[in-house]
Amino acid sequence: xxxxxxxxxxxxxEKGQTVTLRCDxxxxxxxxxxxxxxxxxxxxxxxxxxxxxxxxxSGMPNNRFLAERTxxxxxxxxxxxxxxxxxxxxxxASSPGGFTGPLNNEQFFGPGTxxxxx
Amino acid sequence: xxxxxxxxxxxxxxxxxxxxxxCAYSNSASDYFIWYKQESGKGPQFIxxxxxxxxxxxxxxxxxxxxxxxxxxxxxxxxxxxxxSAVYFCAETSNTGNQFYFGTGTSLTVIP
Numbered sequence: 001x002x003x004x005x006x007x008x009x010x011x012x013x014e015k016g017q018t019v020t021l022r023c024d025x026x027x028x029x030x031x032x033x034x035x036x037x038x039x040x041x042x043x044x045x046x047x048x049x050x051x052x053x054x055x056x057x058s059g060m061p062n063n064r065f066l067a068e069r070t071x072x073x074x075x076x077x078x079x080x081x082x083x084x085x086x087x088x089x090x091x092x093a094s095s096p097g098g099f100t101g102p103l104n105n106e107q108f109f110g111p112g113t114x115x116x117x118x
Numbered sequence: 119x120x121x122x123x124x125x126x127x128x129x130x131x132x133x134x135x136x137x138x139x140x141c142a143y144s145n146s147a148s149d150y151f152i153w154y155k156q157e158s159g160k161g162p163q164f165i166x167x168x169x170x171x172x173x174x175x176x177x178x179x180x181x182x183x184x185x186x187x188x189x190x191x192x193x194x195x196x197x198x199x200x201x202x203s204a205v206y207f208c209a210e211t212s213n214t215g216n217q218f219y220f221g222t223g224t225s226l227t228v229i230p
């Protein structure tokens with residue numbers, strides 16, 4: 001079974017440009033999470049989808065970030081316009097459905113997208 | 119301006135020795151904890167978990183200890199091997215939460 005995949009693996013853009021990150025969760029997983037790790041700091045939660053619905057987007061930094069999960073399958077995270085402080089590694093994770101909380105519900109992480117904003 | 123990132127805590131151990139990685143958490147309501155291992159170029163990978171009604175759980179070569187009194191979590195790796203070199207994160211969540219809160223990570227280097 002394929003794991004969580006993310007595309008691209010690396011992205012280098014200039015400040016002010018737009019970037020779209022994609023995450024394909026494990027097939028059948030209802031829960032999809034986006035996380036970000038900035039410059040060696042802790043991994044921080046961005047948002048959580050249950051199928052196509054945003055369950056919790058309290059971690060989204062600002063309105064320059066837009067996440068979608070049309071059809072409840074893959075998800076995209078768009079940053080527009082990108083700023084220098086957006087640089088970091090963006091992780092996507094998925095877990096099976098059945099309930100909305102992560103308790104006893106292992107999250108499977110993708111390899112991440114390393115975003116560099118110059 | 120440019121932000122300065124925190125330096126990761128680091129731990130260097132000799133191959134074959136035991137490793138202990140520590141983590142302090144802040145939320146008393148957290149009742150489920152996971153240790154993740156992240157190798158270079160890969161995403162975090164689940165190692166072991168523990169619920170708050172336990173104070174110790176053992177896996178293959180790994181043991182997690184939970185001290186709720188002082189809100190401390192530790193990961194013990196027995197007979198550390200070069201393949202154990204990675205960054206280790208602890209993550210916490212509560213039964214009513216939807217998200218995990220991660221620590222800053224500890225970089226483990228195993229010296230052959």
